[in-house]
Amino acid sequence: MGEIRFGVDDLAQLRFAVSPLWESVAALRASADPGGHALHLPWIKTALTVGRERTDLLPHLPELEALAPPPRCPLAEIEEELATGLPGHREALLDWWAAGVRPYWPRIRAVLEADLAYRTRQLSEDGIQEVFAHLHPSLRWAEDRLTGPGLPARGLALGGGGITLAPSAFTARCVLLPGRKGVPPCLVYPVRAVGTLWERRAEPGDGLARLLGRSRAGLLGRTSTPTTTTGLAHQTGLSVGAVSQHLAVLRDAGLVTSHRYRREVYYRASELGRALLGPARPS
Known part of the structure; x- marks a missing residue:
């Protein structure tokens, strides 16, 4: 169990984003574990037929998940995101994206952006407490901090830079992407209504x-x-x-x-x- 601590400035710097790079990495994880991602079996049956780029990336999954950069802007293209991270796997990730994810991206993005619309409306109407209270069952918001599994055990103070929230269709748990080079950290969370995907x-x-x-x-x-x-x-x-x-x-x-x-x-x-x-x- 870990926590993220918010200051007054951080509460005003809450951002939302869609990350095609993270979705590509998370989709790769789902394709490697069909039993754990039964909801995505209609897509996985197709993804398993994708060629060498997928099998080349599978041994590097832990590294890809650990080093994936947080999104810099709300609706970045994957090429923009790859320009800031994962240089050793750039070409293979682009090939995997093109073959396994991009053909389905309009459908995936529609579900992700519908989630963002819901969260932004919730933020404006009910405040940040309600956003975090309903983001994921494992998370808890109290006073000035968010607690939950997968968050930094020693605690993370945002220091006024805020945080980005990014829904994911292929992630079943919350994942924190550490901030880097002036880009705030990003909390990836499971998207709403993924069952309709x-x-x-x-x-x-x-x-x-x-x-x-x-x-x-x-x-x-x-x-x-x-x-x-x-x-x-x-x-x-x-x-x-x-x-x-x-x-x-x-x-x-x-x-x-x-x-x-x-x-x-x-x-x-x-x-x-x-x-x-x-x-x-x-x-």
């Missing part, structure tokens, strides 16, 4: 298509995980304007909900919308 619903039936129209029914079927109008346009071939109009109708009917994160709005099927689509099944 690999869900895929059957194509809407003729009845739902007749009720809503085939385009709207198809869009509804693609919102089981949070996604944007641009993402839906790419998936369906519809224009962004047409997607926006259809989503407005679905939202007014209570079939999808929306939330804003930074400059984008994410849409997700509501409980009523999911009920109309029927049960989800693994991809």
